[in-house]
Amino acid sequence: MADSRKPDSKPAPARRAKAAVIPPSPRGGAVALLDAVLSPDTGASLPEVLTAPPAAFAALDPAGCARAQRLALTTLRHLDRADAILSPHLRKAPPPHVKNLLRLAVVEMLHEGAAAYGVVNSAVGALRGDRRLQAMAGMVNAVLRRASETPDGTWAALPPQRLPQWLRQPMVHHYGRAVVGAIEAAHMEGAATDLTLRPGVAGPDGVTLPTGSLRVAGAQISALPGYDAGDWWVQDAASALPARMLGDVAGLRVLDLCAAPGGKTMQLAAAGAQVTALDLSGPRLARLRDNLARTGLEAEIVTADALHWLPDAPFDAVLLDAPCSASGTIRRHPDLPFAKAAGDLAALTALQARLLDRVLTPSAGLLRPGGVAVYCTCSLLAAEGEDQARAALDRHPHVVAQPVTLPGLPEDWRTADGGIRTRPDYWPELGGIDGFYMVALRIGAETAAAAG
Numbered sequence: 001m002a003d004s005r006k007p008d009s010k011p012a013p014a015r016r017a018k019a020a021v022i023p024p025s026p027r028g029g030a031v032a033l034l035d036a037v038l039s040p041d042t043g044a045s046l047p048e049v050l051t052a053p054p055a056a057f058a059a060l061d062p063a064g065c066a067r068a069q070r071l072a073l074t075t076l077r078h079l080d081r082a083d084a085i086l087s088p089h090l091r092k093a094p095p096p097h098v099k100n101l102l103r104l105a106v107v108e109m110l111h112e113g114a115a116a117y118g119v120v121n122s123a124v125g126a127l128r129g130d131r132r133l134q135a136m137a138g139m140v141n142a143v144l145r146r147a148s149e150t151p152d153g154t155w156a157a158l159p160p161q162r163l164p165q166w167l168r169q170p171m172v173h174h175y176g177r178a179v180v181g182a183i184e185a186a187h188m189e190g191a192a193t194d195l196t197l198r199p200g201v202a203g204p205d206g207v208t209l210p211t212g213s214l215r216v217a218g219a220q221i222s223a224l225p226g227y228d229a230g231d232w233w234v235q236d237a238a239s240a241l242p243a244r245m246l247g248d249v250a251g252l253r254v255l256d257l258c259a260a261p262g263g264k265t266m267q268l269a270a271a272g273a274q275v276t277a278l279d280l281s282g283p284r285l286a287r288l289r290d291n292l293a294r295t296g297l298e299a300e301i302v303t304a305d306a307l308h309w310l311p312d313a314p315f316d317a318v319l320l321d322a323p324c325s326a327s328g329t330i331r332r333h334p335d336l337p338f339a340k341a342a343g344d345l346a347a348l349t350a351l352q353a354r355l356l357d358r359v360l361t362p363s364a365g366l367l368r369p370g371g372v373a374v375y376c377t378c379s380l381l382a383a384e385g386e387d388q389a390r391a392a393l394d395r396h397p398h399v400v401a402q403p404v405t406l407p408g409l410p411e412d413w414r415t416a417d418g419g420i421r422t423r424p425d426y427w428p429e430l431g432g433i434d435g436f437y438m439v440a441l442r443i444g445a446e447t448a449a450a451a452g
């Protein structure tokens with residue numbers, strides 16, 4: 001029987017040129033993620049993009065999504081290097097989508113060692129399936145074939161991806177060029193997964209780091225032994241240090257002031273503190289609640305603005321893990337430099353100073369006289385760390401920095417101001433560590449009343 005949907009006449013030439021339907025693929029999903037993160041209109045981080053993912057990504061099954069994300073993140077870690085390989089072969093800049101397709105293909109071939117044949121065919125096939133871009137398939141084929149002939153050693157010898165100027169310039173000023181180069185090289189390596197173990201728990205197989213965190217190989221986290229029992233939680237080794245700076249918190253009332261998703265809340269609760277976990281974000285506190293439920297740990301949860309919330313009585317200790325640029329986590333979030341800009345920084349540093357003032361002003365009622373506050377940020381910028389601490393000490397003469405010794409902490413991670421600075425280029429033989437600044441600040445008991 002004749003198909004009534006088909007006309008009897010022969011297909012018109014335009015119909016023969018119709019783009020082939022390409023099934024969803026992790027490569028296609030990865031390019032769609034790159035398009036979204038790198039779009040100057042979006043300015044969105046990968047987690048933000050994933051809240052309303054592009055269709056080419058959303059169509060993938062869970063394994064495809066995981067592979068697409070991994071490919072996109074690896075490409076973001078090597079974007080400058082991919083461009084350096086491509087630029088001699090490009091006569092003019094291709095449209096952003098084609099450029100991202102080329103970048104992904106170069107990273108797959110030269111960094112991951114994928115066979116050129118499959119990568120080039122897949123890139124060309126993806127364009128043939130796109131009516132607007134199919135005319136570029138020939139160019140992409142030629143460029144990628146030439147890129148695949150890049151002499152051995154060229155890729156490895158390319159300099160690491162540079163940080164954007166708004167981050168690089170203040171970092172060069174603070175650390176010097178050599179250190180910033182080492183940090184950029186560390187960013188390329190990505191990051192291992194670290195676990196914080198509940199006291200007395202052995203944890204899954206892994207390497208115990210000098211400061212006590214357990215570094216595990218990149219397995220599926222929820223499949224590791226002890227996950228369901230809540231024996232441990234994922235937390236970078238640097239992120240595990242600030243709560244330890246409060247010392248023995250057993251029995252103390254501790255306020256975790258910017259708490260979600262709760263890594264530090266769980267540490268404090270596991271150490272026996274009576275924790276109040278406060279955060280502005282309901283969705284992030286829902287994750288904290290899930291984390292507490294899995295680990296069986298307890299904390300009072302408060303959804304509020306730390307700038308205005310008032311407790312019934314001041315706390316013995318406060319942990320202020322302030323919102324920041326998160327530039328210390330670029331190893332695992334290489335999308336961050338593309339999503340954030342210098343403009344965001346001024347608002348963040350102003351908020352950090354206001355939060356510090358709130359904690360360190362006795363009459364604000366958060367911290368009792370004689371109590372200790374730990375201020376920390378997962379930032380590589382002194383403006384969010386060392387400078388912030390110095391300015392707070394100047395504004396609050398009744399407060400002193402209290403140097404802390406932590407087991408396994410290398411001496412040269414301590415700063416002259418009594419704080420601790422970690423950097424991604426530290427522990428190179430162990431696989432690095434996130435960038436953090438942290439300092440313990442004590443409100444002088446005798447002077448607090450006068451200062452309040």
Ligand SMILES: C[S@@+](CC[C@H](N)C(=O)[O-])C[C@H]1O[C@@H](n2cnc3c(N)ncnc32)[C@H](O)[C@@H]1O
Pocket residue numbers: 257258259260261262263264265278279280281284304305306307321322323324
């Ligand atoms: C660096 S994250 C905290 C990470 C958390 N301490 C942990 O270890 O899992 C910063 C948090 O500050 C929260 N935040 C930002 N501004 C806030 C405010 N004014 N009051 C309370 N929380 C705020 C954000 O919602 C975010 O969850």
